Amino acid sequence: MLELDKETFEAEVLQAPGKVIVDFYGDGCVPCAALMPHVHEFAEKYGGDGLKFCALNTTKARRLAIGQKILGLPVIAVYENGEMIDSCVKDDATPENVEAMIKKYA
């Protein structure tokens, strides 16, 4: 998993070739912390050529997250060609749903 910040997001996600999975989390977000180990596991299982896994701490990149229309955590999103093409948000971001979404693009 590549840890992003507000400087690297543009290049690593929006300008990156292939599909990129981004785990948007935040300080003090308890469900985010609970979900993260699962996303790491999926990164090992499905990550590779054409599917990159990243994480962004939105507490340190609030404006960037709002710019991506994110106002609630956790969000696991799929990006392609600079666009968010799919996402699992909040209660829908269960390990099972997230894995099913990732499988669609793996």
Add this chain to the structure above:
Amino acid sequence: MGAIAMSKTYDVIILGAGPAGLAAGLYAGRSRLDTLIIEKGQDGGQIAITNEIENYPGQELEGETGPSLVARMTEQAKKFGAERVSDVMKSVDLSGDVKKVTGNKGEYLAKAVILATGAFPRPIGCKNEAKFVGKGISFCATCDAAFFEDFEVFVVGGGDSAVEEAMYLSKFARKVTIIHRRDELRAAKSIQEKAFANPKLHFMWDSVVEEADGDELLSKMVIKNTKTGELTTVEADEEDGMFGLFGFIGLLPNTKLYDGAVDMENGYIRTDDNMHTNLPGVFAAGDLRVKSLRQVVTAAADGAIAAMQAEHYISNLK
């Protein structure tokens, strides 16, 4: 915890891995019952999104969070042999001698079932609500408060948790307005005193949210006065372009799956003092039950009782 054998019949299946389900798993495991816990999401249920926990006897006094407490409960249930599977339950057949639970991954069979699927936050009940969850509407202040630093936030509710969460949000937001359907708060007096002394907190009495609106992010809502019926539109400050709307108006039981299968009262499952539902071999524990106090400690106690009653039930079958 190994692979889950779909064809086998467990002694007891526990639906839900919150404090009630995990305590039931611990007691069932210690009784050497062949036990399976099924959970759709994260262990812990509601306390998994609770940052501060202060009233569970024997917890750490400093730094205990919902997840840290739950992690130890999970370990303890696991230590005594309870199996755990992640699956979303689709349907249940609780009437026969062998109870059947059907999930996305397959069917699970058991001699007894403990229903411990808890409760979830009650929706605000306005138009377009689902569309704006995660886009301005939230039920988790610790998750989303940081997004609203220097923005405006509205909180729906008037009880302890609404007022406490409003005060937490006021550490981030420029202004927090509590929208309450009555003309006075229901929260404890000590909490009210703190709220009225907080210069960032404002109040909109006799009001409910009718409709949420905005272009992708929440930036507009219609408020109805419960006494006069008058409708007012609230719009985000032009520079902000958005605001937050947090709902803390109580809980709803997670019991849709058992609708028509067991006796209920307003969606909560009726049990006797020993957690028996109206069906033999079917027990209920925790927040989904008709009861007077919904806390971690009462959920755990329910779970223990339900597991021991399940053991009695199973030993009488033999």
